[in-house]
Amino acid sequence: MDGQAVHEDFERVRTTFRTLLGGASDGELRRRSNGTRWNNRQLLFHMLLGFLIMRALIGLARIVARLPGGVGRTWARLLDAGTKPFDVVNFAGSWLGGSLLPRRAMLVLCDRTIASLHRRLDRENDIGLAKGMPYPTRWDPCFREFMTIADLYRFPVRHFDFHRDQLSLA
Numbered sequence: 036m037d038g039q040a041v042h043e044d045f046e047r048v049r050t051t052f053r054t055l056l057g058g059a060s061d062g063e064l065r066r067r068s069n070g071t072r073w074n075n076r077q078l079l080f081h082m083l084l085g086f087l088i089m090r091a092l093i094g095l096a097r098i099v100a101r102l103p104g105g106v107g108r109t110w111a112r113l114l115d116a117g118t119k120p121f122d123v124v125n126f127a128g129s130w131l132g133g134s135l136l137p138r139r140a141m142l143v144l145c146d147r148t149i150a151s152l153h154r155r156l157d158r159e160n161d162i163g164l165a166k167g168m169p170y171p172t173r174w175d176p177c178f179r180e181f182m183t184i185a186d187l188y189r190f191p192v193r194h195f196d197f198h199r200d201q202l203s204l205a
Contacts, residue, residue: 036164036185038156044192048086049149051199055079056138059204069201072126077133078198083141084129085194086148092187093155099168107168111180114171121174156188164188 056064056079064076071078099107114121136144167183177193179186 036188038159041156041188041192042153044189045149045152048192048195049145052079052083052145052195053142055199055202055204056141063204066203069203071198071201073129073133075202075204077130078202080133080136080141081125081129082195082198083145083148084132085191086145086152089148089152089187089191092190093184096168096182096184096187097163097166100166111169111171115173118171118173121171152188152191159184159188 056076059075064079065074067073068075068078073081099110164185165183167181167186169180170178170182172178172180175194177190177197182190
């Protein structure tokens with residue numbers, strides 16, 4: 036994995052998030068996004084959420100990687116079976132976060148989370164980055180059947196870029 040490229044992507048996202056959220060009017064943020072049931076502000080929070088969940092995703096991958104392979108595959112199948120409840124929680128969490136969290140708090144949360152991911156990535160080694168686990172592919176279009184920790188570091192940027200095209204900001 037090219038760690039420098041991941042660091043650069045993190046910074047690109049951080050700058051883009053600040054520009055999108057900080058440069059949009061309240062009316063633009065309340066406007067419905069393209070292809071989702073969220074407004075632009077809620078979708079921006081959802082895009083940030085991809086970074087916020089990284090600590091949990093990486094920790095889970097480290098645990099599951101130590102278990103027999105069948106455990107991870109079974110876990111991923113169970114999660115895929117629970118896609119509908121996940122979708123409800125995912126929608127509601129992004130709706131609430133994007134509706135209630137002040138703009139300034141979203142910006143601070145973005146900056147702190149990405150700074151934390153930079154530090155965490157700098158502590159990784161090739162052996163740790165190669166560990167991984169099966170993932171529920173029905174939960175997110177950016178999830179693959181098996182993802183290494185290196186893949187997980189790339190996930191929130193892919194998730195952000197995927198949803199960036201759904202914003203209806205000027």
